[in-house]
Amino acid sequence: MSDPVLVLPDGFTITVAEEWFKILSDQGYAQRAQIDAGQVKVIDTAGVQLLLALQNRLQSHGGNIEFTAMSEPFKQGFAILGLDQEIMIEV
Numbered sequence: 001m002s003d004p005v006l007v008l009p010d011g012f013t014i015t016v017a018e019e020w021f022k023i024l025s026d027q028g029y030a031q032r033a034q035i036d037a038g039q040v041k042v043i044d045t046a047g048v049q050l051l052l053a054l055q056n057r058l059q060s061h062g063g064n065i066e067f068t069a070m071s072e073p074f075k076q077g078f079a080i081l082g083l084d085q086e087i088m089i090e091v
Helices: 014-026 045-059 072-080
Strands: 005-007 032-037 064-070
Touching: 014 045, 032 045, 045 064, 045 072
Parallel strands: 005 032, 032 064
Antiparallel strands: none
């Protein structure tokens, strides 16, 4: 059985960060989270920070985030902050 794929909203910003923090925390990921970021049109530092925190938590348990899709604005959000290598995004 494969992990469920979580689809990020088109605006992954501070306005939805608290809601998504609860969603991601409630999933109880031990090893891997599959995330579809293909529809993201806008991501801000809160969205980036949330995903980096999730990645750090997973890596501390030997896991990681697997992105099934990434939009260009999503990739650019990390690249602008110089964090594209932190989450293994190739721009």
